[in-house]
Amino acid sequence: MRVYNTLTGNKEEFESIEEGKVKIYSCGPTVYDYFHIGNARAFVVPDIIKRYLEYKGYQVTHVLNFTDVDDKMIKRANEEGVSIQQLADRFIAAFFEDVTALNLKEADFYPRATEHISEMIELIEDLIRQGYAYQSEEDVYFRIEKFEEYGKLSKQKLEDLEVGARVDVSDKKENPLDFTLWKASEEEPMWDSPWGAGRPGWHLECSVMSRKYLGDRFDIHTGGVDLVFPHHENEIAQSEACCGQQVVNYWLHNGYINIDGEKMSKSLGNFFTTREILSKYPARVVRLFLITKHYRSPINFSDQELENTATGLARLENVVEKIKYLVEQEVVTGQLDGAELKELAMKKKEKFIAAMDDDFNTALAIGTLYELAKEVNRFVNSEQFELTKSVKETLVEINQLFKRLGEDVLGIELAVEEGKDQQLVDSLVELLLNVREEVREKQEYQLADQIRDRLGELGIEVKDTPQGSQWKLS
Numbered sequence: 274m275r276v277y278n279t280l281t282g283n284k285e286e287f288e289s290i291e292e293g294k295v296k297i298y299s300c301g302p303t304v305y306d307y308f309h310i311g312n313a314r315a316f317v318v319p320d321i322i323k324r325y326l327e328y329k330g331y332q333v334t335h336v337l338n339f340t341d342v343d344d345k346m347i348k349r350a351n352e353e354g355v356s357i358q359q360l361a362d363r364f365i366a367a368f369f370e371d372v373t374a375l376n377l378k379e380a381d382f383y384p385r386a387t388e389h390i391s392e393m394i395e396l397i398e399d400l401i402r403q404g405y406a407y408q409s410e411e412d413v414y415f416r417i418e419k420f421e422e423y424g425k426l427s428k429q430k431l432e433d434l435e436v437g438a439r440v441d442v443s444d445k446k447e448n449p450l451d452f453t454l455w456k457a458s459e460e461e462p463m464w465d466s467p468w469g470a471g472r473p474g475w476h477l478e479c480s481v482m483s484r485k486y487l488g489d490r491f492d493i494h495t496g497g498v499d500l501v502f503p504h505h506e507n508e509i510a511q512s513e514a515c516c517g518q519q520v521v522n523y524w525l526h527n528g529y530i531n532i533d534g535e536k537m538s539k540s541l542g543n544f545f546t547t548r549e550i551l552s553k554y555p556a557r558v559v560r561l562f563l564i565t566k567h568y569r570s571p572i573n574f575s576d577q578e579l580e581n582t583a584t585g586l587a588r589l590e591n592v593v594e595k596i597k598y599l600v601e602q603e604v605v606t607g608q609l610d611g612a613e614l615k616e617l618a619m620k621k622k623e624k625f626i627a628a629m630d631d632d633f634n635t636a637l638a639i640g641t642l643y644e645l646a647k648e649v650n651r652f653v654n655s656e657q658f659e660l661t662k663s664v665k666e667t668l669v670e671i672n673q674l675f676k677r678l679g680e681d682v683l684g685i686e687l688a689v690e691e692g693k694d695q696q697l698v699d700s701l702v703e704l705l706l707n708v709r710e711e712v713r714e715k716q717e718y719q720l721a722d723q724i725r726d727r728l729g730e731l732g733i734e735v736k737d738t739p740q741g742s743q744w745k746l747s
Contacts, residue, residue, distance in 0.1 A: 274329070274630045276493075277569060279501060279524040280426055284632055289492050290522065295331045296491035297323060298483040298521075299380070300500055303340040304364040305349045309544040310559075310574060311497070311530040313375065317560060318527045318568045318633075319495040320377045320684060325629050328682050336486045337380040338479060339365055341387050342462055342472055357462050361385070371547050374556040376684045382486045386478040390464045393473040393481045396515060397454045397466075405514040409445040411457035411469035417450055420510045426524060427502035452476060452507050476507035480515070489516045498526040498569075499536075528571040545574070557686050558583045564635040564683065584731060585643065589679065591732035592646040593687045595653065596672045600665055607659040611667030614652050618671050621645040625678050635683065642679055645671070702733060706742045709735075 274287045289295045299319040302308045308316075316337070323333045340346075341361035350360045365385075397413055400406035405419050417423045417431065424431055434450055453474035455466060463470045483491065496505060505524065512520040529536040532544075550559055562582040566572045621641050628637035649671060652658065679687050709724045725735045728744070735744050 275632055276523055276525060277632045278522075279526050280521075282428070285523070287523070289331065290490060293330070293332060295326050295333045295493065296487040297333060297335045297493045297495065298479070298487055298491060299335065299337045299494075300479060300496040300504070301337040301339050301383070302364075302368060303343050303345060304361045304368065305343065305346040306364060307367055307546040307548045308371065310547050310550055310563075311536075311544065313371075313547045313559075314527050314530055314563050314568075314572070315495070315497045316372055316377060317375060317563045317684075318525075319493075321564060321568070321635060321682075322493065322495070322525070322633055323378060324682050324684060325633060328677075334487065335380040336382045336384065336483065338482050339368075339383060339385045340475065340478060341365070341385045343475065347460070347462075358387075361387075367548070371551065374551055375547070375560050376556065376686065378684075384482045384486065386473070386482070387462070389478070389481050389485065390473065392485060393477050394455075394464075394466050396477065396481055396484075396511070397473075399515055400454065400511065403514065405510075406454055407447065408468050409447075411471065412445060412453060413455035413468055414446055414451040415454055415507065415510060415514075416447060417452070417510060418448060420514050422513070423510050424506065426506050426509055429502065429506075452503065454511075476504055477511060479504075479508050480511040483520075484512065484516075490518065490520055491522070493523045493525060494521040495525045495527070498528055501526055525568075527568045528566075530572045530574050532574050550579075554579050554583065558586055561586050561639070561683075561685050565639060567632070567634050567636050569632075570636075585639075586685070587731045589642060589646050589675070589685075590687055592649050593672065593675050596649065596668050596675075599653065599660060600668050600672065602660055604662045604665050605659050607661045609657060609659045609661050609664055611661070611664040614648065614664075615667040615670060617648055618645060618667070618674060621648075622674055622678065629682070638678070638683065642675070645674075702728070702744055706735070706744065710742060 275284045276287050277284050297319055300315070302312055319335065319337070323335055326333050339361070342357060346357055346360060350357050353360065397406060400415065401408065401413070404416070406413055406415050424434065431450075454477050455468055455471050455473060457469055457471040459470055463472055483494070494505070501524075509520070547559070558579060562579055563572070565582060565585075572578075621644055624644075625638045625641040628634040628641060631637075649668075653668075658664075675687055679685050705724060705728065709721050712724070713721045728735055733744050735742055
């Protein structure tokens, strides 16, 4: 298995620090609002990584943090007249509702920044003792010139760095690029420290929480590509200055979600919350959309892309439903052998694994499932098809394969239980057929044909009979 490491800029063979075990840290949300669909990708990607590593037999420990103290949080809490903790509690609860809908497996730990202030103070004191940090008035800064490898993650040379929008310019700093470890403040929330009342810097949080739950060294750190600089660059400087060694073996960063070619972000105002999108589309469609491209590639968000994803998912679901129907039927005596289909299915499984082994390439992996679905359809729809014992056994194995690869690894539920969802589908199809019948009565045959053909693309075969239009999954 090979993974692309942002630190080295290369694909590397994956080797865990401890045999059979993998430790993963993921940067979680700042909980002052519902997270947008771009954030959702940063949560789904480590979920895919975790699922596949578990499929490969690893025992995975996963940590995802909450930033529950921040200037944006203070502003929002003041506007609403609530405490920071009340605001955090509300949006952390909302976070769990949305990621549960997206079928994310639970992390092992969900630490909050405010629960680790004492450890942050201890880390700052350690950095001061070693000369990596200094106090200026009641603030504390990290001395980046002391850390000789600063810039190694973002591939920026210290002398070439410019003071950007996220870097505080202050006369109190020795170097304008030095970043804040402790910010003096007498505004709640604040904590006492050796340097006066204040609160920790954002970058410090992840260094402390990853170390507490995963130790001085761990395997994988994930996050959006927007966090490479300065957040993860500063995290490396703090952690490695403190521990005196490389802390993270593999840095994995997912690409942006774009709207009209521009990065989606709250600061630009061109974003949709995941909650908004989940109110319009089934959660499994949204999840599939988020992994239809390789995790490092950008995705362009649009309703059309989600509709295309829904069409693709319907193809997979229809095949799974068809197999489920067939394996419930009585076998017949015949000569048809399922060996050829079984061999083809095993080749698709190998292709799926090869794709995931190549830096978790979900785009190719999903394509392999579509290929398998097409072959199953070709086989069961052929004139020679008969449900012999051999064929039935093969279909059972293929059904298990769809579950193992599609549901367990990719987290896409394919065999949706009968119930409200199915009742809704049945009702919507009947409604469309009623509309089509009214259109035909008005002799608008072209529109009637378009409705029939569109349903066909979704895997719903429509037949016109003397008794009226009838439909079935094709």
